[in-house]
Amino acid sequence: MARKFSADIIFPVSSPPIKNGVVVTDGEGKILEIASPPNPLSKEEGELEYYQGIIVPGFVNAHCHLELSHLKGAIPEKAGLDEFIMGIESLRAASEDEIISASEKADAEMYSAGIVAVGDISNKNYSFRTKTKSKIFYHTFIELLGFHPSRAEYAFEKGIQLAEELKNKNVSLTMHAPYSASIPLLKRIRKYAEENNSVLTMHNQENADENLLFLNKTGKILKRLEALGIDASFFEPTGKSSLLSVLPHLPGKGKIQLVHNIHTTRDEIDVAMNYNPNLYWCFCPNANLYIENRLPDIKMFYDKKLKITLGTDSLASNHQLSILEEIKTVQKNFPEIKFEEILKWATLNGADLLGITGQFGSIEKGKQPGLINISGVGENHFQVTSHAKAIRLI
Numbered sequence: 166m167a168r169k170f171s172a173d174i175i176f177p178v179s180s181p182p183i184k185n186g187v188v189v190t191d192g193e194g195k196i197l198e199i200a201s202p203p204n205p206l207s208k209e210e211g212e213l214e215y216y217q218g219i220i221v222p223g224f225v226n227a228h229c230h231l232e233l234s235h236l237k238g239a240i241p242e243k244a245g246l247d248e249f250i251m252g253i254e255s256l257r258a259a260s261e262d263e264i265i266s267a268s269e270k271a272d273a274e275m276y277s278a279g280i281v282a283v284g285d286i287s288n289k290n291y292s293f294r295t296k297t298k299s300k301i302f303y304h305t306f307i308e309l310l311g312f313h314p315s316r317a318e319y320a321f322e323k324g325i326q327l328a329e330e331l332k333n334k335n336v337s338l339t340m341h342a343p344y345s346a347s348i349p350l351l352k353r354i355r356k357y358a359e360e361n362n363s364v365l366t367m368h369n370q371e372n373a374d375e376n377l378l379f380l381n382k383t384g385k386i387l388k389r390l391e392a393l394g395i396d397a398s399f400f401e402p403t404g405k406s407s408l409l410s411v412l413p414h415l416p417g418k419g420k421i422q423l424v425h426n427i428h429t430t431r432d433e434i435d436v437a438m439n440y441n442p443n444l445y446w447c448f449c450p451n452a453n454l455y456i457e458n459r460l461p462d463i464k465m466f467y468d469k470k471l472k473i474t475l476g477t478d479s480l481a482s483n484h485q486l487s488i489l490e491e492i493k494t495v496q497k498n499f500p501e502i503k504f505e506e507i508l509k510w511a512t513l514n515g516a517d518l519l520g521i522t523g524q525f526g527s528i529e530k531g532k533q534p535g536l537i538n539i540s541g542v543g544e545n546h547f548q549v550t551s552h553a554k555a556i557r558l559i
């Protein structure tokens with residue numbers, strides 16, 4: 166049976182906000198009609214369901230690691246990326262049951278917090294079952310790690326095996342970060358992405374040490390590689406930042422999402438966009454505050470009119486997996502950025518990255534994007550307050 170939803174303002178995202186608009190869906194949530202008042206909906210069946218606040222399409226979490234959900238609260242805050250990674254390494258030895266049950270819980274939390282689609286990183290197969298049977302759409306980024314060139318073929322083959330095990334076409338093989346991918350591995354990933362027309366994602370410049378490794382072969386990342394027993398003697402610094410060092414080995418066409426971008430400069434953005442205009446810039450502000458206690462200059466990316474997405478990163482570095490909480494943090498720290506724009510990052514841009522705009526990302530006739538009511542939106546409805554809440558309507 167058809168349902169009619171209304172609120173103080175409807176934000177379709179792909180078109181201007183509608184004061185007291187009405188969205189009509191079928192029983193499954195497919196959008197049948199969007200109307201502005203006074204609206205001619207009398208022939209539609211069903212009572213009008215009115216909500217205080219706003220209605221927005223379901224959120225797209227563009228960067229998550231579901232398989233790290235069991236590490237919630239396990240790693241101290243604000244200790245820096247290096248300490249964080251060491252912490253993760255020492256805590257990975259959890260039982261498979263523990264990892265699976267934490268993934269299930271996190272998936273259910275994301276669903277009720279209004280997330281309809283996730284770009285999710287996997288290093289192992291632990292989260293596959295949860296993702297396959299979830300009500301959320303998942304695109305899985307299988308992350309390949311291999312700093313030493315001799316490891317490239319092994320890492321790639323392992324990735325192919327994992328992708329086959331997932332039995333799902335929404336999957337990519339991708340690099341983790343510039344400092345964990347040798348040139349042969351990057352070339353292998355590039356070839357595969359170009360052949361399969363697949364989207365890539367890469368952690369980028371989360372911390373200053375990434376640049377130090379490539380600039381002059383110094384910094385904590387080098388020390389960590391050595392501490393892990395990885396031979397770094399072959400590695401020649403490029404004298405350039407990490408991003409500019411790996412850029413020539415990434416596909417020049419096709420979608421690539423760069424995640425974090427805390428230490429990315431204006432000039433580097435220009436060079437990167439010139440090389441590949443299909444770059445997406447993902448921010449996970451709450452994770453950045455958790456790990457490094459600093460934020461990227463999101464306003465700079467906004468001013469450059471780049472395609473921005475939002476992610477939660479994992480529960481190892483966040484108190485919750487909630488895109489609304491990420492929106493709040495962006496708004497609190499960058500009040501000059503328009504709410505409608507941040508909302509687009511949280512919905513349509515993420516859907517665009519994952520190639521799912523046919524169904525998700527905006528309230529449009531024929532789509533089934535999920536409808537979310539956000540209450541606690543302040544007087545003018547064009548900002549969320551710190552106590553705003555998201556409730557899934559359908």
Ligand SMILES: [Zn+2]
Nearest residue numbers: 230368478479
């Ligand atoms: Zn991450």
